[in-house]
Amino acid sequence: MTEFKIKQRVNILLKAGEITADFISFEGKGTEKEHIGIYFEGTEKKEGTAPLVRLHSECLTGDVFSSARCDCGDQLDEAIDLINKEGGYIMYLRQEGRGIGLYAKLDAYALQDQGYDTYQANEMLHMPQDDRDFGVAADMLKALEANTIRLLTNNPDKAQQLKDSGIDVVEVVPTQVHVHEHNRKYLETKAERKAHTIHFED
Ligand SMILES: Nc1nc2c(ncn2[C@@H]2O[C@H](COP(=O)(O)OP(=O)(O)OP(=O)(O)O)[C@@H](O)[C@H]2O)c(=O)[nH]1
Numbered sequence: 001m002t003e004f005k006i007k008q009r010v011n012i013l014l015k016a017g018e019i020t021a022d023f024i025s026f027e028g029k030g031t032e033k034e035h036i037g038i039y040f041e042g043t044e045k046k047e048g049t050a051p052l053v054r055l056h057s058e059c060l061t062g063d064v065f066s067s068a069r070c071d072c073g074d075q076l077d078e079a080i081d082l083i084n085k086e087g088g089y090i091m092y093l094r095q096e097g098r099g100i101g102l103y104a105k106l107d108a109y110a111l112q113d114q115g116y117d118t119y120q121a122n123e124m125l126h127m128p129q130d131d132r133d134f135g136v137a138a139d140m141l142k143a144l145e146a147n148t149i150r151l152l153t154n155n156p157d158k159a160q161q162l163k164d165s166g167i168d169v170v171e172v173v174p175t176q177v178h179v180h181e182h183n184r185k186y187l188e189t190k191a192e193r194k195a196h197t198i199h200f201e202d
């Protein structure tokens with residue numbers, strides 16, 4: 001296996017210059033998908049606190065076009081603002097559609113429009129419910145020497161997979177619940193089927 005290491009690191013101004021972040025590429029096994037690490041120094045960083053990390057799976061429709069079918073765009077925005085404040089990393093993982101790809105996700109959406117839930121739709125396409133492997137995020141964190149972290153998620157599987165890959169997750173910080181009428185079913189399904197710690201107000 002090729003040694004996993006940092007390939008390039010460049011600073012980019014975000015949000016009309018209000019936020020500055022380093023975009024980091026990697027070399028090694030698993031980087032064919034061009035996963036990106038994004039480092040925020042932390043405008044209100046507390047001394048001695050482990051970096052806050054978000055593993056964000058790519059969602060073109062949500063991240064770029066603010067799709068109302070999911071909460072990905074809102075979650076990404078929340079992660080940028082919070083991690084910019086507290087210091088840490090977003091691992092932007094090119095795992096579109098929970099790893100099945102964009103075209104298959106659109107096929108799954110078409111099935112959902114016929115009444116199937118997000119996980120049933122994947123199965124009907126003979127795809128895994130969730131095809132993501134977060135081990136590559138552990139490799140990225142190790143290359144960045146961020147072996148001890150706080151993790152921003154409601155997905156227990158992410159924390160478990162990082163721990164199994166040798167990352168010390170000292171705290172799990174829940175993400176906010178960005179619920180509205182269009183994505184309610186999608187979020188409820190995650191909570192029911194995947195033990196996501198999502199708390200709905202009503
Ligand atoms: N296959 C499929 N993928 C979806 C669907 N809706 C969103 N996604 C993908 O799901 C990924 C987001 O992951 P989620 O499972 O929603 O949430 P999570 O990131 O695991 O959990 P949190 O850390 O708590 O947000 C992105 O890659 C989206 O493209 C869908 O209906 N079908």
Ligand SMILES: [Zn+2]
Pocket residue numbers: 059061062063070071072073
């Ligand atoms: Zn999404």
